[in-house]
Amino acid sequence: MNSRILFCTFVYDWYQSFIPSYIYSILKSYPQYACRILVREALEPGVREALKIVRDAVDGHFEVVERCMPHLAQRGMEMRWLLGEEHFAGYDYGWIGDVDFLHIREEPAFLEQEMLRAGAIGMPYANVVRGPPAPEGLMSGLHFIVVKPYFARMQPIIAATLRRLPCGPLAEHNESLLYQMVKQGCGVLEADEPRPYCWQKHHGLHLGIFRIGKTPLPWVSNDKPLWSAIGAVLDDPVIASIVPHLHPRAAQCVRAAQAYFSGIRA
Secondary structure (H helix, E strand, O other): OEEEEEEEEEOOHHHHHHHHHHHHHHHHHHOOOOOEEEOOOOOHHHHHHHHHHHHHHHOOOEEOEEEEEOHHHHOOOHHHHHHHHHHHHHOOEEEEEOOOOOEEEOOOOOOHHHHHHHEEEEEEOOOOOOOOOOOOEEEEOOOOEHHHHHHHHHHHHHHHHHHHHHOOOOOOOHHHHHHHHHHHOOOOOOOOOOOOOOOOOOOOOEHHHOOOOOOOHHHHOOOHHHHHHHHHHHHHHHHHHHHHOOOOOHHHHOOOOOOOOHHHHO
């Protein structure tokens, strides 16, 4: 295994339909990276077919693990913050994020950027506490970690949080849970404190915004290199071959994104 970084997350319900495009966009951009996706349920037949297309199209390493933690059927997005060090064994860095993203190749590369961002805040992770208008006490759902020092601090907190699972909800919001855990284990720079950056980079496109009828922030459409790179991923014939196999709601997000970026390039 030559990769230094693992993209790892937990997925459930119809969101598994975003797995093929997520993996493809990462490994198309960075073949030397690796992906591991944990799925609460069994894969749907369409997702399985789409992953075969991805497998034939990329050289990078990925695995999709089905029926993870089935005894936690009512648990969802918060489970990604409870993935322990064993899931990242053999890797120096990790990225725990949303599966409904398309990543693009950047310069400097993703890993170099996130290493610098972690160093800038002096933490074994790179992330931010959300500022207004978000409610207080939320971190972003895009979390870069430096594996060894991060889990040296966080593994006991993860273990203690897992023991609380049978007792009911862990937090009002999954990003609130992440905030509480990281604040306890590593410390955070609060939204009202001086800090070197106050946002977490997307490194691509959040397809989920099209699910709720929104469009990308204006700075995306004003940044020609950025939207050109995103548009190139959306126009990729592998993405086109994946879409018919997806859950209708996931397919709609991809098609809406394609229409949007086609429009701003017109």
